[in-house]
Amino acid sequence: MVKLKWNSKTAWLQLFLVMFAIIQFAPLVWLVLTSFKSNIEITGSNVIGFPEKWLLSNYRNVFVGSNLGLNFLNSLLYTGATVLASGLLSAMVSFAITRMQWKLSKVVLAVFMSGLMIPVHATLLPIFQILKQTHLLNTPWALIIPYTVNAIPAAMFIMVGFFSSLPRELEEASVVDGCNIYQVFFKIMLPLIKPAIVSVSIFTFLAAWNELMFATTFISNTKLMTITVAINSLRGLHTTEYGPIAAGMVIATIPTILIYILLSDKVQKSIVAGAVKG
Amino acid sequence: MHAVFGNKKAIAVFVLPALILFILVGFIPIVQSFYYSMLDWNGIGEAKFVGLKWYKDLFVDDSYDMQFVHSIWNTFYLALLSVCLQIPFAFILAYILGRGVRGEKFYRTLFFIPVTISSAVIGLLFLSVLNPNYGVLNVFLDKVGLGSWQHDWLTEEKTALSGIMLPAVWQWIGYYMLLLYAAIKGISEEIFDAVKIDGASALRSMFSIVIPLISPIIKICIVFAVIGSLKFFDLTFIMTNGNPAPATDVPSTLMYATIFKRNMYGYGSAMAVFMVVECLVFYYILQRGFKSYEEGDS
Numbered sequence: 001m002v003k004l005k006w007n008s009k010t011a012w013l014q015l016f017l018v019m020f021a022i023i024q025f026a027p028l029v030w031l032v033l034t035s036f037k038s039n040i041e042i043t044g045s046n047v048i049g050f051p052e053k054w055l056l057s058n059y060r061n062v063f064v065g066s067n068l069g070l071n072f073l074n075s076l077l078y079t080g081a082t083v084l085a086s087g088l089l090s091a092m093v094s095f096a097i098t099r100m101q102w103k104l105s106k107v108v109l110a111v112f113m114s115g116l117m118i119p120v121h122a123t124l125l126p127i128f129q130i131l132k133q134t135h136l137l138n139t140p141w142a143l144i145i146p147y148t149v150n151a152i153p154a155a156m157f158i159m160v161g162f163f164s165s166l167p168r169e170l171e172e173a174s175v176v177d178g179c180n181i182y183q184v185f186f187k188i189m190l191p192l193i194k195p196a197i198v199s200v201s202i203f204t205f206l207a208a209w210n211e212l213m214f215a216t217t218f219i220s221n222t223k224l225m226t227i228t229v230a231i232n233s234l235r236g237l238h239t240t241e242y243g244p245i246a247a248g249m250v251i252a253t254i255p256t257i258l259i260y261i262l263l264s265d266k267v268q269k270s271i272v273a274g275a276v277k278g
Numbered sequence: 279m280h281a282v283f284g285n286k287k288a289i290a291v292f293v294l295p296a297l298i299l300f301i302l303v304g305f306i307p308i309v310q311s312f313y314y315s316m317l318d319w320n321g322i323g324e325a326k327f328v329g330l331k332w333y334k335d336l337f338v339d340d341s342y343d344m345q346f347v348h349s350i351w352n353t354f355y356l357a358l359l360s361v362c363l364q365i366p367f368a369f370i371l372a373y374i375l376g377r378g379v380r381g382e383k384f385y386r387t388l389f390f391i392p393v394t395i396s397s398a399v400i401g402l403l404f405l406s407v408l409n410p411n412y413g414v415l416n417v418f419l420d421k422v423g424l425g426s427w428q429h430d431w432l433t434e435e436k437t438a439l440s441g442i443m444l445p446a447v448w449q450w451i452g453y454y455m456l457l458l459y460a461a462i463k464g465i466s467e468e469i470f471d472a473v474k475i476d477g478a479s480a481l482r483s484m485f486s487i488v489i490p491l492i493s494p495i496i497k498i499c500i501v502f503a504v505i506g507s508l509k510f511f512d513l514t515f516i517m518t519n520g521n522p523a524p525a526t527d528v529p530s531t532l533m534y535a536t537i538f539k540r541n542m543y544g545y546g547s548a549m550a551v552f553m554v555v556e557c558l559v560f561y562y563i564l565q566r567g568f569k570s571y572e573e574g575d576s
Contacts, residue, residue, distance in 0.1 A: 020385075122311045
C-alpha cells in the first residue's frame, strides 16, 4: 500500500514538472517552428502546428536589406572584448585586494561593490555625453568600455571570494624561489583561479550579449549595431512578414544557447556564484 | 616577503586601470546625473540652474503629463508579481528537484533556458504570442472554444501591463529556481533523515526546516526580484514603449523618452536620480525588514 502511494505521488510530481516544462519551453519551440513557416501559415492558416513545408527562405530573406551578419559579428566582438578586458582587470584588482598588503584595500573593494547596487540607468546620459565629446559614439568603444566597467563589480564579487579561499603557501614559496609579483600573478595565480575566470566569463558573456539599453543609445549606425538591437529594428524592415524576424531571433539566440548546451553545468554554477558568495 | 606583497608600484599597476575606468565611467556619471537633474537643459543650448524644480514636477505638478508616479506603481506591480508568484513557483520547483526526482538534471537545465535568452528576443516573441489576430494565445483560445476570452492584449488598458510583466516573470523563474535549488542541495541529508524519523510530514519539514535553513538565499532572491523590478526596462521598451500611455510606462522608459525623445536632459536626469535613490532605499528597507523579522522570530 505504502509503495502504491509513493508511486502516485511520483506520478503527480512528474505531471507537474512536465506541465511546467511545456510552459517554459513551448514558446521557444513555437519560435523555431515559426521561423520555418510561410507568411500565410504564420498569419492564420497554421499558427500553432508544425510547418507544412520546412522553408529555409526566411533565413535567406532576413539577410536581404539588413546587416544581420555584420551585427552578429559585432555582438561577438563587443562581447568577446568585454569578457577579456573585464576578466583581466577584475582579476588584477581582486588579487591586489586579497593578496597584497595596503591600507586602502577595503575602501577600494567597497567602492567597486557599490556598483552592484546602483542602477546603471543613471549613468546612461552622462556616458552618452562623454562618448559624444570624445567622438566615441558609434564606435565599438562606445559599448566595450561601459560593458567592461559594468561587468567589473560582479566579476570581482566572484573573484575576491575565490582568491580568499586559496592558501597562501604556494605564492610565498614562489617568491622564495625568486618570482617577482607579476610572475606570481600571471604564472601562479591566474592558472589557479581558472574556475572563477570561467564563471565570470560566462556571466559577463550573457549580460553583454543580451544588453539592450546602452546598445540602443550609443550606436545608431546599423553597420555597428549589436544583434539584439538589430533584430528589434527588423520590425521596420519586414512590416508585414513575421517569418524573417523569427529567423533573426533564432540566429540571435544561437550563441547563448550553444554555450548553454555545451556548458550547462558551468553556466548554472556561474549564475549561482554571481548571486551568492561561496 | 612584505617587500614583494607590499610593493606600491605593483599595487598601482594592478588596481589603477580598473579603478580609474570605474570612477570615470561608473562613479562620476552618477554624480553628474545629480547635477544634470537640477538643470533646465536640452543638451545643446545654455543650461539653466533650476534647483529641485524637476523633482517637484515629477511628484506634484506633472506639467508634461508624464504620470511618473503611475509608472512607479507599475514597477511595484511587477515586484509584487515577482515576490508572490515567481519566487514561490521557483521554490516549489527547486524543492521538488532538490529532493531528488527522476529527470532532475533534465528539468533543471530546461527550466533555466529562458534566462539565457536576450530580453529583446523574449519581448518580440511575446509580442507575437499576444498578437490579436494571429497570436498563439488568441488562436488557442478560439480553438478550445473560449473565443470570448480573446483580447487585444497589449493595447487594452486592462491587460497591457500584465501582458508585458508576465513574460518577465516567466523568463526569470528558472533563475530563482536555480539559486534556491543550489541552496536546498546544500542542506545535509542527515537533517532530512532526522526529520523523517521524527515523523514530520513533507509539508511541515519544508516550512520548519528547509525554509529557515535557506532563508539567506530567499532573502537574496527577494532583494534581486524587487530591485530588478524597479529597474525594469527591456520588455516595456520592446513590446509597448509605454503604450497605451500610461498603462505600461515604467520609470526607466519614461527617463529614456524624456532624455532622448523630448531632449529634456534635466527632467530625465531627475528620473534617473530618483531610481538610484529608490533602489538604495528599497535595499535598506528590505535588509531592515529581514533583520527585524529574524529578531522577532527568535
